[in-house]
Amino acid sequence: MNGHTVETAQKLLLIASTGGHLAELIRLEPLLRAHPSSLWVTFKTPQSETLLRGRNVLYLPYIKPRAVLTVIQAMLIFAARLGRERFDGAVSTGSGIAxxxxxxxxxxxxxxxxxxxxxxxxGPSMTGRLLHAIGGTAMYTQSPRWARGRWQPHPSALTSYRAVPTPRRPESPRLFVTLGTIGGYRFDALVDAVLATGLADSRTVWQLGTTTRDDLPGSVHTMMNSAEFEAAASAADVVISHAGVGTLLTLLDLGLHPLMVGRRAHRGEHVDDHQADMEHLLDGLSVGRYLEVEQLTADVVRSAADWRVTHGEAVDVAADQRQIDLSDREIDLSDPTKDSVA
Structure with a gap:
């Protein structure tokens, strides 16, 4: 129970889209005093089925970015469930499901x-801006640089990771390429960039999502469950990934130092360019490297094999970043004023 007794825990609604949003909420759960009877609300994917096995889960229809009609459908299903149970609070890390x-x-x-x-x-996502405008919800950001007004700072798990040099640069590294699970958005530019390095071979493992291809060497998968994903990543010398937060967290937990490549809206790879924000996220910690597609070269790929990542206790960051560590504080959702940090 994360150090809390069942008697002091809260029955919560823990709400997150699959991918990075769900991965983050699982890591933030220890702060929330969630009772075992809490209900997770998400989409049904191999990731969610694996990570939430044995927990109470409500699966809603998959909501593509800014898909208004699907949001309404999900609202009706969710409202019906609330009519049958009582909950002490609701927490979400986004995106549209929030x-x-x-x-x-x-x-x-x-x-x-x-x-x-x-x-x-x-700055906040479209979901964050809309919820801020609607009002009535306590708003938090994991990026202290823009915490102001109603947006209060919240600790980030990334401060507990450290890069460790392990020089072993192979001439022909074994690759794992993962494009995530977001529906409706291809990422051919990254696939083509990997092929252009000349390093993809029969040992390469590809997880492509909706980016269907029939011209790739190695082993090709549309989706992978968590065990398959972790096995493929751990066996690789270098992991090349779309710049998704959930994928990053999983790879860091495995001790890997990934190359994270941003999707761009002008190529039709995502709804906006928010993945480029990962450049700032990674620059200060050096636990991975953010790249644009054009920066992916054979030398860059080989150099990534020289690093691994360790995971320990969270540490303080520069005072001017206003990072506030709440890891030893209990958060009571029954009183939003207790969430505020001066």
Whole structure:
């Protein structure tokens, strides 16, 4: 129970889209005093089925970015579930699923909190801006650089990771290429860039999502469950990934120092360019490297094999970043004023 007794825990709604949003909420759960009867609300994917096995889960229809009609459908399903149970609070790390659920919970008198993704280093997402405008929800950011007004700072798990040099640069590194699971957005530019390095071979493992290809050497997968993903990543000398927060957290937990390549909206690879924010996220910690597609070269790939990552206790960061460590504080969702940090 993360150091809390069942008697002091809260029955929460833990709401997150799959991918990075779910990965972050799972890591933030120890701060929330969640009772074992808490309900996770997400989409049904190999990731969620693996990570939430044995927990109470409500699966909602997959919500593509800014898909208004699907948001409404999910709201109706969620509202029906709230009619059958009582909850002490609702917490979400986004994205669109937060718009479907937090306003409904608030109308039912359930205290709500939104924690913006750690990948949003320059300002809130569209989901965050809309929830801020709607009001009634306690708003948090994991990027202290823009914490102001109603946006209060929240600790980021990334401060506990450290890069360690392990010089072993192979001439022909074994590659694992992962494009994530987001529906409706291809990432052919990254696949083509990997092929252009000349390093992809029969040992390469590809996880492509919706980027279907029939011209690739090695082993090709549309989706992988967590065990398959971790096995492929751990066996690789270098992991090349789309710049998704969930993928980054998983790779860091495995001790890997990944190359994270940003999707760009002008190529139709995502709804906006928020993945580029990962450059700032990684620069200060050096636990991975952010790249644009054009920067991916054979030398860059080989050099990535010289690093690994360790995971320890969270440490202080520069005072001018206003990072506030709440890891030893209990958070009571019944009183939003207790969430505020001066």
């Amino acid at each position: 718009l479907a659920c937090l306003p409904v919970a608030r109308v039912r008198g359930i205290p709500t909190r939104y924690i913006e993704s750690m990948g949003r280093t320059h």
